[in-house]
Amino acid sequence: MRRPEMRGALAALLALALGGCNFYYNTLPSPDDALKLVPWFDHMIKSQAVHPYQRADVPRYAVAGTVPIDRVERDWSAEWPAVTTTADALVNPTLAAVEETLAKGDTLFQVYCALCHGPAGNQGGTVGPRVGAPSLVTELARSRSDGYLYSVIRYGRGVMWRYGDKIPRTEDRWAVVNYLRSLQANHLATGGTD
Numbered sequence: 227m228r229r230p231e232m233r234g235a236l237a238a239l240l241a242l243a244l245g246g247c248n249f250y251y252n253t254l255p256s257p258d259d260a261l262k263l264v265p266w267f268d269h270m271i272k273s274q275a276v277h278p279y280q281r282a283d284v285p286r287y288a289v290a291g292t293v294p295i296d297r298v299e300r301d302w303s304a305e306w307p308a309v310t311t312t313a314d315a316l317v318n319p320t321l322a323a324v325e326e327t328l329a330k331g332d333t334l335f336q337v338y339c340a341l342c343h344g345p346a347g348n349q350g351g352t353v354g355p356r357v358g359a360p361s362l363v364t365e366l367a368r369s370r371s372d373g374y375l376y377s378v379i380r381y382g383r384g385v386m387w388r389y390g391d392k393i394p395r396t397e398d399r400w401a402v403v404n405y406l407r408s409l410q411a412n413h414l415a416t417g418g419t420d
Contacts, residue, residue, distance in 0.1 A: 299396055307383045316373025320400045324407075327397070331405025334398055338389055347409040348418070357385050362406055363413035375403045 302312040320327050336345065339362075344350025347362035361367065377383075379399050380390035393399050 302377070303381050306377055306381050310374055310377070313373045313377035314371045316371070316376055318372040318376075318400055318403060320397060320404060324404045327401035327404045328408055330398060331401035331403070331408075334393055334402050335405050335409075338392060339402070342386075346413070347406060348413065359385070363410050363418060368410050368414075372400075372403050372407075375406060376400065379403070 305312060307313075335347075339347075340351055342351045342354040342357060342359035343362050344354060349355065349359060349361045351359060353359070376399055378386065379393065379402055380388065382388035390399070393402065
């Protein structure tokens with residue numbers, strides 16, 4: 227073979243080797259691996275998850291021995307559910323605008339509660355009968371205070387796990403309480419039995 231032909235053959239062979247085989251593909255780090263090193267991005271502050279920055283509507287527990295300021299919700303989990311004094315003393319701050327919270331409460335109830343308690347709150351959920359989820363439209367449930375229901379959402383009770391970390395905003399928890407009260411009223415209005 228002549229030199230020009232040899233160069234052409236080597237160039238073709240080299241192009242074929244580099245173009246057809248990605249021998250380096252599994253050895254080079256992926257750009258996705260670099261993104262995993264960044265714990266928070268600026269746009270995450272707009273997500274519905276718990277925000278990484280201190281805000282008044284994100285539940286944060288006060289350090290022992292300190293006095294919380296602003297609207298930070300205090301922690302009463304040590305007494306709950308054996309003593310319900312603090313829970314029963316809670317006042318629903320959204321009572322003046324219940325109608326405006328029902329859509330949000332409906333959405334959150336269907337996402338987090340309906341699987342066990344049913345879409346109407348009457349034990350009609352898929353999982354409810356298996357775990358013993360109670361009906362939320364009985365006389366006993368109607369007699370509970372709004373603060374008690376709020377505390378059940380925040381801390382859980384019995385077989386119900388806590389949902390305070392899944393519904394971190396206090397006004398969203400109150401929206402679920404308001405929606406539950408509307409389910410209870412609807413149950414009574416339609417002549418439902420307990």
